[in-house]
Amino acid sequence: MDTRTTLLDHAEMLARTRGFEAFSFADLATALDMRKASVHYHFSTKAALAQALIRRYRESFMARLALIDAPEADDRLRAYIALYRETLGSGDRLCLCVAFSCSRDSFDAAVGAEIHGFHRDSLNWLADVFALGQIDETLPNADPAGAAYACLALCEGAQIMARAAGEAHVFDRATAQILKG
């Protein structure tokens, strides 16, 4: 594995467990047993690291969404929730997009665009699922676009609540209502 990829792996996990502002180049250097200056060789600034992180994460997440091939809408939605649940780990980490969305330090425009893109892609995917659910009658009848917003907000909020409580089952409890209508 090349150094750059290993740095991204460690940085992603630190951002998801502690928050992007709560880890430093020194943390990354320690993790890879190198010096801070060497980390700067791979990512000249922390803003550049942020952009590389969120871009890679978005591409990876959307690739996994594209692999969901269940024919019925309710099963597709279950797979989506399971994917979000997986990013929560044991309640000690967040989806990187949620972690970045929580972050208050104003990222630059490029990072903001990636966060927005992540949300837009997710909303489009979910709206398609809810529209299918009307047709195959496996999901409650509702405005697909509105249901998509509610579903994404619920999943993100459930992650925050679960992480604050340190108990992953809070996520399951909150998201269980999505399929019940």
Place this chain on the structure above:
Amino acid sequence: MDTRTTLLDHAEMLARTRGFEAFSFADLATALDMRKASVHYHFSTKAALAQALIRRYRESFMARLALIDAPEADDRLRAYIALYRETLGSGDRLCLCVAFSCSRDSFDAAVGAEIHGFHRDSLNWLADVFALGQIDETLPNADPAGAAYACLALCEGAQIMARAAGEAHVFDRATAQILKG
């Protein structure tokens, strides 16, 4: 207004707009035109400030919840969502409990207990509303405790999404689904 209260007011707004770790005693000193050491006179450590902030906010929020006196469950729920919506401002701030829940720096146990208490009190209040909604038939039939978790998660997630987008109407769009069942 005494200095301590003014400090809490400024600190609360900074925590809700920028995040608790993203403002310093120097920011507070500047805001009140005093020196850092004077801020330390009122709050010896930043942890002490955090505890005072979340305790005051929780008491204030629950007092406002207690003032909701609509007789029917759907109107009570609408008032709750409106209260949460109000804390979002124009999309530039969060409910302090959401801001603290997002925060990754491990607060001490006292702050964690306040966050947990805020969630517990909110869930109890919401479960009572959903239970009433079954009786007066103004809300969709659902397990009240489960619906409370989903409602709180949706409101918190909708705040995060709205703040990330910088557009408050995202909150309205996501929470509009709560009353539709």
Place this chain on the structure above:
DNA sequence: GTCTATAGAGTGATAGAC
């Protein structure tokens, strides 16, 4: 690519005068 060394700015916190 990785290193040593350093710059320059920020942080929370404390001692002690007034």
Place this chain on the structure above:
DNA sequence: GTCTATCACTCTATAGAC
């Protein structure tokens, strides 16, 4: 209660040797 002055530490980032 507020001040000046300072401490010890961390942070991002850069210059230049190897």
